[in-house]
Amino acid sequence: MAGPLISTKLRVPRLRRDLVARPRLLERVRRGADSRVTLVSAPAGFGKSTLVTEWLAGDPADGRSLAWLSLDAADNDAATFWRYVVTAFQGALGGAGSGALELIGSSPLPTDLVLTTLLNELAAAPGDVWLVLDDFHLVDSPEISHAMTSLLTHLPPHVHVVLSTRADPDLPLARWRAHGELVEIRAADLRFTLDEAAEYLNTVTGLHLTARDVEVLEERTEGWIAALQLAALSIRGRADVGGFIAQFAGTDRYLVDYLVEEVLAQQEQAVREFLLRTAVLDRLTGTLCDAVVGGDDGRDMLTTLERANLFLVALDDQREWFRYHHLFADVLRARLLAEQPDLVPLLHQRASRWYEAHDLADEAVRHALAARDVVRAAFLMELAVPAIRRDRREATLLSWLEELPDDVVRRSPVLGVFYGYMLMVSGDLDGFELRLDDAERTLAAAPAGSDPRWAQTEELRTLPATVAVYRASIAQARGDLAGTAEHARRALALAGPDDHLARGGAAGFLGLVAWAQGDVSSALTTFAQAVSSLHASSNLVDELSSTVVLADMWRAAGRPSTARRLCLRALQVSEAHGGSVVRATPDVHVGLSELEHEVGDLAAARAHLERAAALGEGAAMTEGRYRWFAAMARVADAEGDPHEALRLLDTAERLYRPGFVPDLRPVAAARARIWIAHGMLAEAAAWARERGVSATDEATYLHEFDLLTLARLLIARHRGQPDSDALDEVLDLVSRLHEAADASGRAGSLVEIRMLSALAHHARGDRVQALEALRHSWAGAPEPAAYARLYLDEGEPMRELLRAAGTDGPAREHARRLLGLDTAADPGSGRTRATLGPPPAEQLSDRELQVLRLLDSDLTGPQIARELFVTLNTLRSHTKRIFTKLDVTTRRAAVRRARERGLT
Amino acid sequence: MTRSAARRAPARYRLRVSGHLDQSWSHWFGDLVVTWDDDATTSLTGVVTDQAELHGLLTRIRDLGVTLLSVEAVDEDPRH
Numbered sequence: 001m002a003g004p005l006i007s008t009k010l011r012v013p014r015l016r017r018d019l020v021a022r023p024r025l026l027e028r029v030r031r032g033a034d035s036r037v038t039l040v041s042a043p044a045g046f047g048k049s050t051l052v053t054e055w056l057a058g059d060p061a062d063g064r065s066l067a068w069l070s071l072d073a074a075d076n077d078a079a080t081f082w083r084y085v086v087t088a089f090q091g092a093l094g095g096a097g098s099g100a101l102e103l104i105g106s107s108p109l110p111t112d113l114v115l116t117t118l119l120n121e122l123a124a125a126p127g128d129v130w131l132v133l134d135d136f137h138l139v140d141s142p143e144i145s146h147a148m149t150s151l152l153t154h155l156p157p158h159v160h161v162v163l164s165t166r167a168d169p170d171l172p173l174a175r176w177r178a179h180g181e182l183v184e185i186r187a188a189d190l191r192f193t194l195d196e197a198a199e200y201l202n203t204v205t206g207l208h209l210t211a212r213d214v215e216v217l218e219e220r221t222e223g224w225i226a227a228l229q230l231a232a233l234s235i236r237g238r239a240d241v242g243g244f245i246a247q248f249a250g251t252d253r254y255l256v257d258y259l260v261e262e263v264l265a266q267q268e269q270a271v272r273e274f275l276l277r278t279a280v281l282d283r284l285t286g287t288l289c290d291a292v293v294g295g296d297d298g299r300d301m302l303t304t305l306e307r308a309n310l311f312l313v314a315l316d317d318q319r320e321w322f323r324y325h326h327l328f329a330d331v332l333r334a335r336l337l338a339e340q341p342d343l344v345p346l347l348h349q350r351a352s353r354w355y356e357a358h359d360l361a362d363e364a365v366r367h368a369l370a371a372r373d374v375v376r377a378a379f380l381m382e383l384a385v386p387a388i389r390r391d392r393r394e395a396t397l398l399s400w401l402e403e404l405p406d407d408v409v410r411r412s413p414v415l416g417v418f419y420g421y422m423l424m425v426s427g428d429l430d431g432f433e434l435r436l437d438d439a440e441r442t443l444a445a446a447p448a449g450s451d452p453r454w455a456q457t458e459e460l461r462t463l464p465a466t467v468a469v470y471r472a473s474i475a476q477a478r479g480d481l482a483g484t485a486e487h488a489r490r491a492l493a494l495a496g497p498d499d500h501l502a503r504g505g506a507a508g509f510l511g512l513v514a515w516a517q518g519d520v521s522s523a524l525t526t527f528a529q530a531v532s533s534l535h536a537s538s539n540l541v542d543e544l545s546s547t548v549v550l551a552d553m554w555r556a557a558g559r560p561s562t563a564r565r566l567c568l569r570a571l572q573v574s575e576a577h578g579g580s581v582v583r584a585t586p587d588v589h590v591g592l593s594e595l596e597h598e599v600g601d602l603a604a605a606r607a608h609l610e611r612a613a614a615l616g617e618g619a620a621m622t623e624g625r626y627r628w629f630a631a632m633a634r635v636a637d638a639e640g641d642p643h644e645a646l647r648l649l650d651t652a653e654r655l656y657r658p659g660f661v662p663d664l665r666p667v668a669a670a671r672a673r674i675w676i677a678h679g680m681l682a683e684a685a686a687w688a689r690e691r692g693v694s695a696t697d698e699a700t701y702l703h704e705f706d707l708l709t710l711a712r713l714l715i716a717r718h719r720g721q722p723d724s725d726a727l728d729e730v731l732d733l734v735s736r737l738h739e740a741a742d743a744s745g746r747a748g749s750l751v752e753i754r755m756l757s758a759l760a761h762h763a764r765g766d767r768v769q770a771l772e773a774l775r776h777s778w779a780g781a782p783e784p785a786a787y788a789r790l791y792l793d794e795g796e797p798m799r800e801l802l803r804a805a806g807t808d809g810p811a812r813e814h815a816r817r818l819l820g821l822d823t824a825a826d827p828g829s830g831r832t833r834a835t836l837g838p839p840p841a842e843q844l845s846d847r848e849l850q851v852l853r854l855l856d857s858d859l860t861g862p863q864i865a866r867e868l869f870v871t872l873n874t875l876r877s878h879t880k881r882i883f884t885k886l887d888v889t890t891r892r893a894a895v896r897r898a899r900e901r902g903l904t
Numbered sequence: 905m906t907r908s909a910a911r912r913a914p915a916r917y918r919l920r921v922s923g924h925l926d927q928s929w930s931h932w933f934g935d936l937v938v939t940w941d942d943d944a945t946t947s948l949t950g951v952v953t954d955q956a957e958l959h960g961l962l963t964r965i966r967d968l969g970v971t972l973l974s975v976e977a978v979d980e981d982p983r984h
Contacts, residue, residue: 043969166966224969252944254923254970330932330967338928 008315042187045226063127067092191223230259279332382455465495465502504533518701544584558747586612600788626655
């Protein structure tokens, strides 16, 4: 598993022996079984963790799974937090959560996907599952709060969460309170009552105080348990108990100051020193204490302190690790700071070195920062960068960097580049570029290429190549193809033979540039290199996603069978690995669907899309998600449902985001093609106007799809309203496109271009030329049998040409094969039968859409009704209407149909 | 505090808590001056760099379990 997890944080703390039974509170905690969240909210020292531990120890655990997590300040990083939460669940449920855990290693952290995966795994868990998050006030980042809200909102009814915290968390508590979904235990509930104080002081600690003394102590401490514990420690072994209590009651001093002073006064000098010096530590173990204090009896000292009940909490059963009670630690730290301020940095430095020697980078960095030893902290951070990257804990590193002075960050090329990268993630390309300039300057200025202050890491060694890859990505984001290629080539020159990540990135950018320029043969060579570099760097998700792009390139090269082979192999790899790799799998299915569609196997095309959608429910849809809708639109249109096809294209258009891959099949043009095929030429003409597509445009590859769409429009228009000038323009355009595609070896483009040339000649009435072009489209194709829909989608004129070509000549098998596949030629079915009028009246109302969205959740019927403030009967009638309109009979099918149509 | 005063950082603040806190807490609370008031309360007074530092101080107060009575910006240094 990635990332060092501190296993003691996942253990339920040991139950203290000196306990007061608190049946009234235990009863409340048990009520959490009927609600979503149990909130135990009170200041330090109110016995929050003890109460939860006591409940767990006391109640029979039959059928209950328990996940415990003690949080600390370092968990205020989303990736770290979720890694711990999922691991805690995993420990409780034995294995569940591995899918979610792998996802946490992805960047950017796919929070929604992690939550969905986790919720699915929790839903399958047998019996009640409890998650206890102790010290939840330590994680308050908006990102975590937002995700927690989402998790808790969708929690299956058998999963319960207990939050123990010093401050109310940023969660919709008021709503849950109003819905009776929140059990709350607050300071007023947790304070010891007079009876509990009496039981504690007399029965548990055996002090045998008078009723009056107990009353005074209870009143003075206001039932604050930590203070009563300190008071009991101070009283123990004292002759004049009454006098002490009277004095304590009479002072205005902050109770903890007063009582800690009393307790410390009772300790030997050595113990006092040990307590003060080790207070700088968040966690204590014998050898760490020895390193910090400069002694050799740390382990014995910890045992003594625990026996004397001096606020030491054991973190594991082996009694290796402890921590001080938080309140006590704060008091000790404040005293140390006041009494020996100069010692504090020294103690932190010692702790930092111990942690470094024990390979605990995070703690080493934190103590170096606490010592204000920024040079050392920077060095340790450089060492930590590879692990941080691997575990996707960029937020942690960023928060460290923010504690360093800017000149220290700039002095370190590794940290400077990382900081710049984070600037780019937040959209600041210029800032990123400045940091890259800094880093290259610093690297160049260092004698012998390095500086003794820099950690000698792989990261540093490969930095020049990494910087060049980053420059290529900046150029790409700015649409500068020449710049992208230049930087990518420089990166390849700088990268060593084994710098797979840099090589993969650089080759990938080069391949994409070549592709966008239409140079498919060099795109194929360089992109295949990128994929094999990604393979060598074990970056499976990127390898699979890139395989889909590579398959697209093979299709453009007229080799759909190679594309198919690559996709099928990618599927095998993905199925063999499972887990996070599944994210890349829907895209592979979409690619295969397009290939099946092209050969005319609509059932197989649909099956792949359904498979992708089913995977997509648990896995992500990446930036390729729009493509699913575009592919489904083509299937729907071929099946004779152009309305559905247009709806799907609307969704595709909404989902489309420009990315690294060039947009070679713009959705708007795909929509125009449907309009043209159904005679809606005015709409198609409006598209051409808005998009600014004209027959005299330059025949670039990026523009090819638009231009081939325009050619269809002009041909269709000529059939209704003959215009030979326009047809000449089409023939000229087609021949220019032909020339460009031929020069770059795009055999796939040539098939479509020649087919359109046939249609243009046919429209002009020149059957001889038309048949010649049609035969050429097969003769010149490396795999002529792989194309069917390309021809069949052209309707009646093409059918006529196919019939003519099927009578004799060298290409008659191709023509006959296509005619055999053409279901649309049968009366009563197919595309030519469908007409595009006004869409059928099956629009969902706003309210129905609202219901539909809630159906797409884990809420039960009654919960949905409550959410909408309607009765269950009203909800049922809404649901019935939705089912009718969507033509489904189950909730699951409704949700799937809604997603297909982009309604939810 | 006026708008311009709010923008003028750093600013002087006084935090009042119940009980008398030892002088030794001064360092812990960013070198604020610890003053005992007659009504069994303590004032922590001094210059706070910005709102983030102020919230950090409030968290420290929370973590000690002392009762926070008031937080106020004080315009003038009382010694002047």
